[in-house]
Amino acid sequence: MLIAVVLVLIVAGSVAFHLYSPWWWTPIASNWDYIDNTLVITFWITGAVFAAVVLFTAYCVWKFRHRPGHKAEFDPENKRLEWWLTAVTAVGVAAMLVPGLFVWKQFVTVPGNARELEVFGQQWNWAYRLPGADGVLGTADAEWVSGENPLGVNPHDRFGKDDLIIEGGEVYLPVDQPVKLLLRSIDVLHNFYVPEFRAKMDMVPGMVTYIWFTPTRTGNFEALCAEYCGTAHPFMRGFVTVVEAAEYQEWLREQLTFEDYARTASEPATRLAER
Structure with missing residues (x-):
């Protein structure tokens, strides 16, 4: 139980640090707000995955803790779960990469009047x-x-x-x-x-x-x-x-x-x- 509580507190502390931290980007002074937006998208996707994984781990630690009279069941494969994890991971990675590709194209394409x-x-x-x-x-x-x-x-x-x-x-x-x-x-x-x-x-x-x-x-x-x-x-x-x-x-x-x-x-x- 203590481990599960610590994991939940890690997620809560991470969210609180993001919301109330005094450290943030300096005010932007160029046209590259696209880079800020791409970083924000990446941050929210990875942050959501981090919170989901840690909270799921906390749930498993609590749900499947040792209790007298309970016997563990070995089930190494779950095709449905594997397909869901593959699909969600692919969507998340694409959501992080695609905006960066558009921004990179702008980043390397210099205006003629520069x-x-x-x-x-x-x-x-x-x-x-x-x-x-x-x-x-x-x-x-x-x-x-x-x-x-x-x-x-x-x-x-x-x-x-x-x-x-x-x-x-x-x-x-x-x-x-x-x-x-x-x-x-x-x-x-x-x-x-x-x-x-x-x-x-x-x-x-x-x-x-x-x-x-x-x-x-x-x-x-x-x-x-x-x-x-x-x-x-x-x-x-x-x-x-x-x-x-x-x-x-x-x-x-x-x-x-x-x-x-x-x-x-x-x-x-x-x-x-x-x-």
Whole structure:
């Protein structure tokens, strides 16, 4: 009886924790409320199954407890019950998977008017690159990474000379405009994650992965690394600041192009060589 009571209390406690817990999602700030809805569907299905299984176990513990004069009956097969369990399980799994497939299709289908932004991760900081006046990102590769070229932009690519280089971990985005993030890592696995945007993706060395979203409200949102990447992993943080279009254009005008950045970075070495 004590075991049955404990099992019932586990279910009751789990439901109460869900209803009264102070921990919940951060307010959403992008178009990906689909992801929240999919998680809620999954949660209710798995939660209902959890409650049903545990309560059924509690019932069996109580119903078939040892009592003097009662003899256990061995009945290893029940075709009707097996068919019911198979059907219910199939429906439950399908109900969890199908919404995710639709959301995934939206997740990987980038709108044609999305702006491009390259996110560059390395132990343990973020940097960014935006297209310049020509609207095209130049090519980049790890072989070009150096002190004067920390993002590895191809110095021989004419499209890269006017690319905007943003260091310091903070980048601005315009509100209500879709953006495609091109994700690169120079050393180990990273994962660019802004909780309010509900979108994240692994950054794999040697590959360019991507995600897209549309910021839906202005504000300053923390960017985290969601993949363990070494001893300073908890401190690999930055910020994404979402602003109105006019403020975004003003911010763009303040950023250095790759050509200016490389020249500025090489000036101290040049002066030292002249001495």
